[in-house]
Amino acid sequence: MASNYPEHKSEKFYPLGEISYSWTIPEKEAVYVPMPEFISDNIKRTLSVQNIRFLYKHQLDALKAITSGKNIVISTGTSSGKSLCYQIPILELLLSDSQSTALLIFPTKALAQDQRQSLVRMIPEKASNIMIYDGDTPSYQRTAIRKTARVIITNPDMLHLGILPYHVNWSHFLQQLQYIVIDEVHIYRGIFGSHTANVFRRLDRILHRYKSQIHNEQYILCSATLSNARVLAEKLIGSPMEEFSEDTSGKGKRSILFINPPIVDDQLHLRAGSIHTSARLSADILKKKDHQLLIFSQSRQSVETAVRRLRDLGVEVNGYRSGYLPKERRKIEQGLKQGEDRCVVATNALELGMDIGEMDSVISIGYPGSIASFYQRMGRAGRNQQDSSFYLVGSQNPVDQYLMKHPEFIQDHTIEPALIDPDNLLILFQHLQCALFEFPFSEGESFGNLSIEATRDILDYLVSSGVARKSGGQYFWFQSDLPQKVVSLRNSSLDQVNIISEDLLGKKIRIGIVDRLSSYWMVHEGAIYFHNGEPYRIRSLDLEENIALAEKFNTWYTTDAIRNCQVTPGKIIESRDGIHATIYVAEVTVTDQVTGYRKRDIETYQILDQCPLSLPEEKLDTKSFLIVLKKEFQEYLVHESLWNNEINDYGRNWPIIRSKIIQRDQFSCQLCGIQAEEKFLQVHHIVPFRNFSNPDSANQLENLITLCRNCHQRVEAAVKMRSGLSGFASALHHMASLFLECDLSDLNVIADPENAAFQGLPAIYIFETIPGGIGLSQSIFQNTEKIIQATLDLITNCECEDGCPGCIGPAGEIGIGGKKEALAIGNGLSNSKYGEDSLLL
Incomplete structure (x- = not known):
């Protein structure tokens, strides 16, 4: 959106955080x-x-x-x-x-x-x-x-x-x-x-x-x-x-503020929660002005959290989301229109074009995922050409932190196209079955953009599978069940898992539904599952009956799945060669398996326990954007990542523990086998020391190994490079979703420091989570330089010392660091000067 907006302005004195940017869109006369x-x-x-x-x-x-x-x-x-x-x-x-x-x-x-x-x-x-x-x-x-x-x-x-x-x-x-x-x-x-x-x-x-x-x-x-x-x-x-597309309507003046919550942990560069900050901001706005306020949040659970926070601050507020009874929703809608409800927290259900009265201000808790949605939320206020205010409150998410420093992305960026692929074979296959139920197909009929022959091939397959029959040159549906019942418009999975609980009388009730692929990591046995803010513990997951049994549970911990995900590239669709890397679009097979889960303290997020699981592998055939680093660049990174970091404090007993480990390993390096005196040997933490909350946990004997100095340097360099590769890949994933205006979950990322498909070279896969893909990989390929530069800006301009959740993501969150290494990788990729496209069949 081209603009005559003022220069970037930061006002550090703002009591609820930092006004990282503000501008005014002037009023506009109607034609x-x-x-x-x-x-x-x-x-x-x-x-x-x-x-x-x-x-x-x-x-x-x-x-x-x-x-x-x-x-x-x-x-x-x-x-x-x-x-x-x-x-x-x-x-x-x-x-x-x-x-x-x-x-x-x-x-x-x-x-x-x-x-x-x-x-x-x-x-x-x-x-x-x-x-x-x-x-x-x-x-x-x-x-x-x-x-x-x-x-x-x-x-x-x-x-x-x-x-x-x-x-x-x-x-x-x-x-x-x-x-x-x-x-x-x-x-x-x-x-x-x-x-x-x-x-x-x-x-x-x-x-x-x-x-x-x-x-x-x-x-x-x-x-x-x-x-x-x-x-x-x-x-x-x-x-x-x-x-x-020429808009000739009139608009009132709009004031727009980007607010970044205050830093609460200088060492880890952690900010106050966006929900908490938004609640305080809302209370402040409603005290100063007798007007209406609409707050957008990203999920049903965050809506409930925001409502509780606001009520704690004395604000009369209602929530609005799916799951409420129709009468409740209608009452809130009328309250907004008639001005009786002064404050409502909603999901994007109220983001669309409903006339919700004389709304004066809107707060968006986090960036909604697209520029179009950003303007939709902003447009909920000032609907009758009145003046209005819009606040974007940033979360710790890398996308939000990027936008806090680069508001021009929204001001000046052309709104990206919305991508769909109606001819995605899995989706089309499902709807062809629905169409067959609705009317028989003739032999010479096609569906969608399928040829007559391709349509006939699928119909013949359905006949051989027993779900259809052929008679008199026509194909008929041959099952009693409606195929529409197993086709969800919101998901590409054919199978759905029902989440079943019991009410107070012991009657089984369905409390939710999840697609089969997501069930492995969301509702596995032992998982903590939140539904409308209520915690449940999953007792069992039956994949034959597609049922997860849940019980209400007053939890003190959450769970997250441990996933082993591998990507195998197939046919290369496009490629461009650069000085330090080669980029591709490729067909890939993703193999994903949940092998266990961690229990984490619900307040501190510290790991409490780790439990194994035995769940089947799932395979996904899709498309991926791919970066493969060249060997010379890899060697340069390994060499350059050997800087001295601050020495860890391994605890009072470290000399005794160190000596015990070296004696256990018989004074020999456990990698190259060389033997040496104790003073020439070093002890290495297999799981990095900084991952643990205290030295006693880190210094368990099974986590320690004896290495010579040369091997220790190589191992530490490899750990740092993996951290850098992982951190850069995480940031790149977020920036790709920002530029493509897709949900973050539409893409996934894997950083492999030794990818077997490319002679052991480091590789980053950003793959589509939609079977067959819908063109997101090609869009990343076409905008590679722009997305890499945005990723570099995000990491460079973050004020953390060695990586945080707001830039390089999980690697920074658990304290591995890797910011310098991520920047080194990003700078090399930015300077790679990729050549002309080539099509490899």
Whole structure:
């Protein structure tokens, strides 16, 4: 976003931390145009009652395109009146004598409720024709809704599970369908977007059969500002779109502040928690001003934590997240609109375009993951061209710490495209089964972008597997179970594990669900699992029945899985050679196995115990971005990492322990075998000394080994290089997710100091966690230099001494250090001058 913003400003005196940056977006005048003649007088009168007597210019342009029968996508800022662009055609539809229908699809139930209220407020006499059909709709109302509603408001999940499989019950509605509205298109990225695109393929296939050759429904899509809104929209619906992205709406003045919590541990460079800091900031804001405040948090659990902190500070606050009963959510939504609720903490369920009243300020606890979401959150305040304030409170996360020092990334960075891959084979395979259930396939039919032959091959495979049968040149679904029930739009896994507990009467109840791959590390036997803030201990994980049995447990510890993850590269897709490294995009197989878990103190995070597990290996075929360091650069790093660090205090008994170990090892180096006098030998900690909270734990005899000076230097250099490689890889992982605007969990990272596939050279894999990949690896490859430079900036500008969670991640958190080594690796990669692309088949 190009800007005339002031220079970076730091105000160290701020009592709740540091205002690392602040700027003001000035107010902006709207460009109005008169109501056009093609809008009927009835609609003009209806709009006038709502004080809408003019249109913004971009609204008029979009309505002209809709009137001419085009599919459109509107990609403008918050509060720019996108909703009116589809509300006007729907109002015309309802007031006409035709039987035409409209399907409105929103990603959240809150937004669906808001849009129905908005339409009903404009045309109350048609309220019975405008109905919501989602998971909250009572079963006794559903038959009547299918028969009488002309406008159905739903979400992708309900379309997938509750409408398309039962399309016969919707035949009249679907035959008359004129408009399909898809709002908040920028949400449909990654796995969710790839699944949703296939849901629309299935909808299109059903409409083609109901409407025969008269297949003339129109798509109206709305999105926050995206650099590829038209491309994303066309991938979602599979049809050409016309884009409208010039925002001619008016805006009030916005004050934006980036706040970094204060340092609470100078030695480890640890900051106060972002939730605690945000709670104090909220209390401060609400005391000074009698206005509304909305706080965004990243997870359901953090919402509950923030609510508790705020109430401890005397703030009247409500939470808002999934898991609340529908009546609770509706009450909070109304409280926001009517100004009765002054403070609400929410997940991104309130990030979208719902009109939530006269909101004055918004706090975001941490960066939401994309620039589009950043502006969506900011746009929740100041919706009626009033002045507003937006606060981004940084966490210890490396991305947040980078943005605290580089706010220009958000100000000046072009919003990255939202990436989806509807043709991901696993996702497409699942939806082809759903489509087969909904309608038989003919031999000459294709699905999605599959060829007729490829579609037939998959259908033949389903026949051989017994889930389909072929008769008379057609393929039919041959199972009683709905395939839709095992396909989650939010995840690519075919299998789901149900988390089962018991209520007070001993009745088994399902408290949650997790995909099978995640179950190995989230709900293994002995795991502590938090659900809506309540702790449970997993008694058993049954992978044959896909059930994890949980019991309520007042825990004093948490658990984290010990995972052995290996990556095996396959076909090289792209490569570029540099002076110090070669970079690749490759097909890879990831082998992941949970081998045990650690118990950690819930307050101090110290390791209390380590327990073994025996769980099966899981394999994932995906794509990866890959850096392989060259041998000469590796040798340089090993040599340069041999600087002297501060000598550790090994405890009062260290001379006695040292002598005992050397005698145990018979005065010989345990690597090269050389024998020497005691004074020429050294004792090495196998698990680094700094990993432990006290010398007694570190100096256990089994953790000590005798080495000669040369071998000890080589081992220490290797440890430091591994720490540096791991630390740089962790920072690179975070920066890649920032630049690609994807979830951090969409990518994973492995740093291998001796990668067997590349002659034992050090390698960093950043691989996609989505089967088959969706193009994230290629995007990293195309932006390598930019992402490496950002990674260097993050580590260099961090004020810690030798690495911390805010720069090099876990390596710094456990005290290994590695900051200098990570910088050395990063500088070498930055200066590698990668050559032209080459395609290796």
